[in-house]
Amino acid sequence: MTSKSRKNITVKAFKARIQHHLNFHAVDLSHSIDKKAILMAVCSSVNEIVFDKLQSTNIRRHERNSRSINYLSLEYLMGRMLSNNLHNLQLFKTAQAATKELGFEIEDIFEEGHDLALGNGGLGRLAACYLDSLATLDYNAMGYGIHYEHGLFEQQFYNNRQIESPDEWREYGNPWEVCRPEAEQEIPLYGHVETVAETDGTLRKVWHPGQIIKGVPWDVPIVGYNCETVNVLRLWESRASSHFDWEAFNAGDYQDANSAQTQAETISKVLYPNDSTAAGKELRFIQQYFFCACSIKDIIRRYLKHHDDWSQFADKFVIQLNDTHPTIAILELMRLLLDEYRFSWDNAWQMCKQVFAYTNHTLLPEALEKWSVELFETILPRHLEILYRINEEFLNGQVDKMWPGDTAMRRKLSLIEEGQQKMVRMAHLSVITSFKVNGVAEIHSELVKQDLFPEFHKLYPNKLTNVTNGITPRRWLKACNPALSDLISKKVKGDWAKNLSLLSTLTDYAEDKKFQQQFMQVKRENKVKLSEEIKKLTGVSVNPDAIFDVQIKRLHEYKRQHLNLLHILALYRRLLENPRLDINPRVFIFGAKAAPGYYLAKEIIYAINCVAEKINNDARINDKLKVVFLPNYRVSLAEKIIPAADVSEQISTAGKEASGTGNMKLALNGAVTIGTLDGANIEIAEEVGDDNIFIFGKTVDEIKALNRQGYDPVSIYNSEPELKSIIDWLDSDYFTPGKFGELSAITQSLLNDGDHYKVLADFVSYSQAQEALDKAYKDQAGWAKMAIMNTAMMGKFTSDRSIEDYANNIWSLDKNLPATQAVKL
Numbered sequence: 001m002t003s004k005s006r007k008n009i010t011v012k013a014f015k016a017r018i019q020h021h022l023n024f025h026a027v028d029l030s031h032s033i034d035k036k037a038i039l040m041a042v043c044s045s046v047n048e049i050v051f052d053k054l055q056s057t058n059i060r061r062h063e064r065n066s067r068s069i070n071y072l073s074l075e076y077l078m079g080r081m082l083s084n085n086l087h088n089l090q091l092f093k094t095a096q097a098a099t100k101e102l103g104f105e106i107e108d109i110f111e112e113g114h115d116l117a118l119g120n121g122g123l124g125r126l127a128a129c130y131l132d133s134l135a136t137l138d139y140n141a142m143g144y145g146i147h148y149e150h151g152l153f154e155q156q157f158y159n160n161r162q163i164e165s166p167d168e169w170r171e172y173g174n175p176w177e178v179c180r181p182e183a184e185q186e187i188p189l190y191g192h193v194e195t196v197a198e199t200d201g202t203l204r205k206v207w208h209p210g211q212i213i214k215g216v217p218w219d220v221p222i223v224g225y226n227c228e229t230v231n232v233l234r235l236w237e238s239r240a241s242s243h244f245d246w247e248a249f250n251a252g253d254y255q256d257a258n259s260a261q262t263q264a265e266t267i268s269k270v271l272y273p274n275d276s277t278a279a280g281k282e283l284r285f286i287q288q289y290f291f292c293a294c295s296i297k298d299i300i301r302r303y304l305k306h307h308d309d310w311s312q313f314a315d316k317f318v319i320q321l322n323d324t325h326p327t328i329a330i331l332e333l334m335r336l337l338l339d340e341y342r343f344s345w346d347n348a349w350q351m352c353k354q355v356f357a358y359t360n361h362t363l364l365p366e367a368l369e370k371w372s373v374e375l376f377e378t379i380l381p382r383h384l385e386i387l388y389r390i391n392e393e394f395l396n397g398q399v400d401k402m403w404p405g406d407t408a409m410r411r412k413l414s415l416i417e418e419g420q421q422k423m424v425r426m427a428h429l430s431v432i433t434s435f436k437v438n439g440v441a442e443i444h445s446e447l448v449k450q451d452l453f454p455e456f457h458k459l460y461p462n463k464l465t466n467v468t469n470g471i472t473p474r475r476w477l478k479a480c481n482p483a484l485s486d487l488i489s490k491k492v493k494g495d496w497a498k499n500l501s502l503l504s505t506l507t508d509y510a511e512d513k514k515f516q517q518q519f520m521q522v523k524r525e526n527k528v529k530l531s532e533e534i535k536k537l538t539g540v541s542v543n544p545d546a547i548f549d550v551q552i553k554r555l556h557e558y559k560r561q562h563l564n565l566l567h568i569l570a571l572y573r574r575l576l577e578n579p580r581l582d583i584n585p586r587v588f589i590f591g592a593k594a595a596p597g598y599y600l601a602k603e604i605i606y607a608i609n610c611v612a613e614k615i616n617n618d619a620r621i622n623d624k625l626k627v628v629f630l631p632n633y634r635v636s637l638a639e640k641i642i643p644a645a646d647v648s649e650q651i652s653t654a655g656k657e658a659s660g661t662g663n664m665k666l667a668l669n670g671a672v673t674i675g676t677l678d679g680a681n682i683e684i685a686e687e688v689g690d691d692n693i694f695i696f697g698k699t700v701d702e703i704k705a706l707n708r709q710g711y712d713p714v715s716i717y718n719s720e721p722e723l724k725s726i727i728d729w730l731d732s733d734y735f736t737p738g739k740f741g742e743l744s745a746i747t748q749s750l751l752n753d754g755d756h757y758k759v760l761a762d763f764v765s766y767s768q769a770q771e772a773l774d775k776a777y778k779d780q781a782g783w784a785k786m787a788i789m790n791t792a793m794m795g796k797f798t799s800d801r802s803i804e805d806y807a808n809n810i811w812s813l814d815k816n817l818p819a820t821q822a823v824k825l
């Protein structure tokens with residue numbers, strides 16, 4: 001079925017499909033139909049089309065024999081799928097009308113869907129946006145990940161504190177996946193390596209594993225927007241290779257009979273939250289290997305299905321490592337080429353160097369992964385041998401050539417970090433193997449070159465590069481903000497969701513009174529909707545005419561939710577001192593999960609909630625301030641918050657936020673950024689212009705200078721009376737009556753532990769920028785112009801542009817031409 005004929009599916013025909021599927025999903029059609037049943041029936045109706053398109057995409061791919069990009073990521077934050085799939089298939093209006101005839105509002109049906117929350121934050125959401133763009137641009141792409149039984153935990157607040165519970169995203173089944181037993185894999189673990197002599201006298205390594213795990217693939221179709229393409233996200237689930245020990249069972253050992261299964265299934269059970277210091281390292285390590293091994297074997301299987309020799313492998317497949325989490329894939333490909341396919345060392349290494357590319361997402365040292373040599377020895381003994389040899393050749397070859405006899409340099413660049421416990425530096429392995437390494441925003445990529453990997457940059461001057469992140473305008477404008485999308489479509493000719501630069505036409509209307517009024521009317525309607533949601537989720541009533549000031553992202557000290565909190569306290573104090581203070585009413589909206597093991601992050605949530613409780617119930621300030629922390633922040637909640645935001649808080653310490661992508665989503669929906677010169681904020685400022693953004697705070701160089709000079713937060717505290725009084729206030733029992741020091745973990749970190757993220761250094765500048773913003777908001781026409789300019793100038797930040805950058809500058813993909821250049825081995 002072509003996209004043209006699909007658009008012609010009538011409401012009647014679509015309704016008939018839904019009714020047909022209701023036969024399976026509803027228990028009793030003579031009674032009122034349950035919303036979950038209708039959701040499943042609509043999904044099945046959509047899937048009929050999706051799977052048709054998937055088959056024809058596969059046929060087309062096979063005919064073209066084009067190069068394929070394989071995205072390896074431990075995280076995919078897909079969110080809900082139905083609305084997005086309907087929009088991408090151009091079926092939204094049809095489905096809306098069909099379900100209406102059946103007595104349902106389509107939005108209510110969406111609400112029944114569960115988020116696919118197989119990720120933590122920006123990194124996982126980026127992967128999801130990239131899959132959308134790869135399909136939309138018709139690239140031959142496959143995503144690989146883990147089929148976690150539990151996605152990111154569900155967050156609730158109890159007595160203002162975060163409580164975590166398991167996310168049961170597949171409780172009622174996931175309509176958007178299909179099991180593919182024919183592509184199942186067996187994955188070895190543990191055991192020992194034996195050296196055996198071949199008949200010709202050569203020595204060969206044989207790994208005798210101690211355990212075999214089964215990898216079962218689940219395919220999630222990824223529907224391109226307004227095109228024929230459907231790609232696949234393949235997620236691996238772990239299972240025991242022999243399910244049940246009947247011998248043990250018959251001998252009466254009921255627990256042990258199941259134990260292998262339980263142990264094996266643990267591997268894909270949970271997603272590990274970032275920055276958690278919790279135990280379970282071994283499991284996380286096995287998880288990474290399991291997923292990489294399944295994916296690499298699958299890639300080889302796909303290649304060998306259509307090729308008799310290896311000459312075109314590097315020409316047909318490129319593998320993108322999303323951060324260091326999938327680095328073990330390199331060692332696994334080496335192992336398979338050497339041990340199973342009998343490549344020579346040089347040929348195997350050449351091959352690896354041609355197929356892998358790596359994206360770095362952070363400069364934070366704690367997030368650059370290292371695994372102990374001991375873990376490797378126990379779990380992947382053969383991989384460790386390979387790693388040692390790669391290291392030896394690297395140090396004796398390239399390093400020695402560039403820095404002859406420099407033992408300090410050898411130690412610094414080695415894949416093994418010496419110390420009490422020897423550790424394997426995964427980032428180093430990724431950098432030396434990959435043919436390209438990219439950062440995710442211009443400034444970040446520069447810092448990767450200058451500060452993180454300066455020696456590697458010297459060794460490989462053309463390897464380190466930049467691809468600025470992007471977001472898909474399909475989900476983050478068209479689907480989540482229908483009112484604004486409709487308004488835009490009235491002014492912008494062409495399919496702006498496919499060519500986001502077209503939005504720049506809106507600059508012509510930025511000062512048009514009528515358009516300003518329409519634009520702000522849409523914003524207000526979205527704020528009314530969000531107010532209702534806020535009431536439902538928190539019980540707090542907020543005024544839709546207030547400024548909606550939003551900070552939504554993972555909870556982390558470097559993202560500085562506590563800087564926002566200090567400013568809220570400053571406003572509160574000022575209002576208590578002068579209840580008539582002439583400021584716009586403001587609603588501060590937070591959404592964030594803290595990694596369960598990250599103590600201070602959880603304390604920050606607690607403090608914000610305590611302060612919110614006090615402020616929201618304080619009649620003295622006449623509702624001029626409200627603070628709400630919306631529980632269980634996730635993609636589907638972001639889709640409700642973002643269209644209603646006036647202000648976007650992007651306030652990380654300069655040099656710490658690699659890029660940010662929430663900044664792009666908010667600006668695209670007409671929120672004005674208040675932010676530091678960090679990550680993609682810098683590029684957003686370049687696009688929207690200095691008049692349409694509020695920049696504050698120290699630059700990267702100024703932060704570096706502060707560190708060099710010796711940063712003293714206490715002297716700032718002593719010299720800024722307002723700041724001092726706020727911090728003392730937090731230390732009192734004002735927000736936690738009768739409990740002194742309840743919130744002092746934050747003040748401790750700021751004053752006694754060195755304020756690592758320079759909150760105090762930026763406070764005054766932040767507070768001044770906030771005053772300027774408040775003043776700007778009073779000029780409603782001026783504000784409308786700023787908001788429109790933000791939407792208009794976001795063209796650069798479509799993930800389609802990012803994917804084209806990857807395709808052209810890293811992957812060498814040409815979707816139209818068959819790849820021909822054979823790689824000589």
Ligand code: H2P
Nearest residue numbers: 121122123361440657658659660
């Ligand atoms: C990370 C970075 C962000 C970046 C994102 C995608 C790891 O996401 O910190 O700056 O935009 O990857 O490249 P997050 O902090 O949201 O988990």
